[in-house]
Amino acid sequence: MVSLQTAQQSNALVANLPRGLVALFIGATSGIGQSALQQFAQHAPAPRIYTVARPPAVAGHESLLAELRQVNPGASYNLITADVSLVSEVDRVVAAVAKSETKVDLLFLSAGFMAFEGRKDTREGLEPSMSTRYYSRQRAVEKLLPLLNSADAPSPRVVTVLAGGLEAPVNERDLDLREPRNWSFWNASVHAATFSTLSLERIARENPRISIVHWFPGTVATPGLARANRFGMSPPNPTSQADAGVRALFLATSDRYAVQPGLVPVPAGLGAAKRSGGGIFLVGATCESSDNERVLAPLRNRGVDKVVWDFTQKIFDACAAQAGGKDEL
């Protein structure tokens, strides 16, 4: 277990990193992403920060950014209005970042929710709890690869907050859970988490400089958890949103979760985190590596990772075609 104090001590050293790190946060209008953003803004020297808010959240998020400007006046804050339940909106977000930046050092992904109210598809025909937690996040990573691979740091980083280490068998005959009898809020969650790991592992293999962390943060007292409580899901002993933000910054900046060192050195007494068989960091609530090869190895061996990848690319093609076929990068 990594103590909170160790994570805090490591985070204090983020101040020594080069000026001008570029970070994109998707999902930072609330919860774990918001706390991660606050931590990053507090510690990073003169970072250029991009965040995304859907229209109803813009005003509240602008207030947060105004507070962060006081905390770190040397940072730049750029708010992009977009609804990332739509894959095409992610393309717009990436295009907006690419207009001003030639690199991205950190991509922090935490948008998402559990669809307790049932399946209500977006205009792209995707179920939004799956698109926010998988399709759109995956699209963001794929579209940002040129900028991530151009980062100054030896190892640019992607952190996705979901359920790393908790992957489980999926419905291989109905990947998008189209059949009403196959869909449930829980199955949607399992598909999103398992597909994330399998597809991110492929990204890691093809982009060996990029460090990818799939984090299961445990139970965290966020607005998202408060919503789950209202639907009868009340896991015990949640950790605070603030503490989750401390751990999030540690995962985003410590060399412990890097394929090549170059950011904040691994704290004394801790070794490098172990990677999954497919090459990404699956990390649990206390920032230790999870081993889920029992589930993941058979999926890879049977080529389910490739099936999921190809299926996902077809979904992306359909979304791009519906949006007018514009590929903005």
Ligand SMILES: NC(=O)c1ccc[n+]([C@@H]2O[C@H](COP(=O)([O-])OP(=O)(O)OC[C@H]3O[C@@H](n4cnc5c(N)ncnc54)[C@H](OP(=O)(O)O)[C@@H]3O)[C@@H](O)[C@H]2O)c1
């Ligand atoms: N909290 C936990 O205990 C816990 C545990 C394990 C995994 N997770 C996962 O971690 C991620 C972050 O959780 P959290 O508790 O921090 O959640 P949260 O407080 O509800 O924040 C979720 C973020 O996702 C965005 N979002 C939610 N629904 C959306 C939609 N339909 N379209 C576009 N954006 C949407 C929210 O934007 P708005 O501000 O506009 O709503 C917000 O930025 C989620 O994927 C969650 O499943 C959480």
